[in-house]
Amino acid sequence: MGLRLRRPLRCGDRGGGSDSDRIRGSRLTERPWRDVLDVHWNRLETERPSNARRLRVSDLPVDSAKGNLAAAIDLDGFRHLLVPVDSRQKVRPGLNGPVLLLRRRSLEGIDTFQTYADLACLRADLNDLFTGLCADVLKRAEASTDNPVKALYTELDRWKSLFQAKSGPLGAEQQSGLFAELTVLVRLLERDSGAHRLWTGPEGHRHDFAAGRCAIEVKSSLSSEGRRMRIHGLDQLAPPANGTLQLAWFRLERTSGDGTGLVELAERVARLCEDESALRTRLSQAGYSSADTEAYRNVRFVVSEERWYEVNADFPKLVGNDLRAAGIPIAVSDVHYTIDITNEPPIPLDVQHMNDALSRLIEEPA
Known part of the structure; x- marks a missing residue:
């Protein structure tokens, strides 16, 4: 008014x-x-x-x-x-x-x-x-x-x-996980400079990226063998209600000269974003502080493999709704488990379907 x-x-x-x-x-x-x-x-x-x-x-x-x-x-x-x-x-x-x-x-x-x-x-x-x-x-x-x-x-x-407690630099696994999420975020921001709002993981959302009925979960691995990923909770691989969930998996290699630096990637995301302050708030929520820039200066990764999957009924997972539908009562909490997708199925999505998933997320009403 x-x-x-x-x-x-x-x-x-x-x-x-x-x-x-x-x-x-x-x-x-x-x-x-x-x-x-x-x-x-x-x-x-x-x-x-x-x-x-x-x-x-x-x-x-x-x-x-x-x-x-x-x-x-x-x-x-x-x-x-x-x-x-x-x-x-x-x-x-x-x-x-x-x-x-x-x-x-x-x-x-x-x-x-x-x-x-x-x-x-x-x-x-x-x-x-x-x-x-x-x-x-x-x-x-x-x-x-x-x-x-x-x-x-x-x-x-x-x-x-000034009033935020400093928790120290991210560990190796956390660095690789953030690198993978920022890699996806760059692709979203290249399509829409306001796409930082879709990065919901740092705010405590069960999925790393979400809008309406679309969501993307991102996982990374520093292992040179197999394709394993750690899942946290019975709802992390549960799609949004009446919606879709894609899982992006990255195999990363830590390098000394080639590849892309974590600091370099974070700064690129900030340049692409229309609200740099909001973006840096999300980075801080994800544990990345500009005060630790020097600690990350030599952190560089090469993406040696990338696979995207549709998390559907055939994808291996433990989901609360599926367990309840099978008549299994859920009386436990803090569930963590590992899935192994080294062998097929599940079949990864092709590049076109991966790009479609990114576009749908941007176009979905919040």
Whole structure:
């Protein structure tokens, strides 16, 4: 719902040599963004909104291809940073208090209508920290005016990383598993730059990639013999309801010079992705931290074999629904097992069917 505003207060409108005017005219190598924000918010606080549907808004001296960033104060006196976005652009979900609130908001002025990513601080005692975060957003947005919301996401993730416990670099098996998943993700992103949303494994989903009735599970092996894979749980090889599941299996060889580096592959994925911040969040959830880049610098793999399978009734697996249908009661948990597909059947899919599976996943409604 659009919010009708009085004419936004613009710091510097009044005559004379105000602090705002001096900051606005500053051409320092690094703008004092904290001071800029404090001037705008302090002046907005002198005129509180008249009701709960109004904000007091002040354009900031950071212009972008989508409009000016702005400071705002709401009825409760909470501070907001407004970052312009396209009218149909979605705003990243998940940040909903109790300290920070991020949502999509459309504001209507006398002669203007603008949609924003609205970041609000819901605790006045943390205003100083919020100012520091917003100052970093302004600095980054000024350097990259074509996509200001990307600057917002990047800084939110950078600040969040300050409070995340570091678990150390991934082990060899984890590295190979991530490499295989990123290999599939690259192919999806080459088709759709927003396909990072389909990478659901890092968020705890039972399948590595999923959308609607389509899913893909990815497995890797560093062994030079056989085709074995470890399955975790009775639902990992269960297709979505009334849907399909493909299993991608990669045999990887660790190399010292040839092949593709794990860091190189992660950076390629980030370049292909339309929301790099969201992608790096998923990488972090998968255990890959940029702080460990040096530990991964010499990690390189060659894909020596790749097979895709349709996980259908003939594919070897243990699935909860199948056991229940056979009248076998399930009273166990934490089930892990190994399947061996060294010999055929099952018959792997050809390249066309593999590409069809990738395309269906992208086209499937979330």
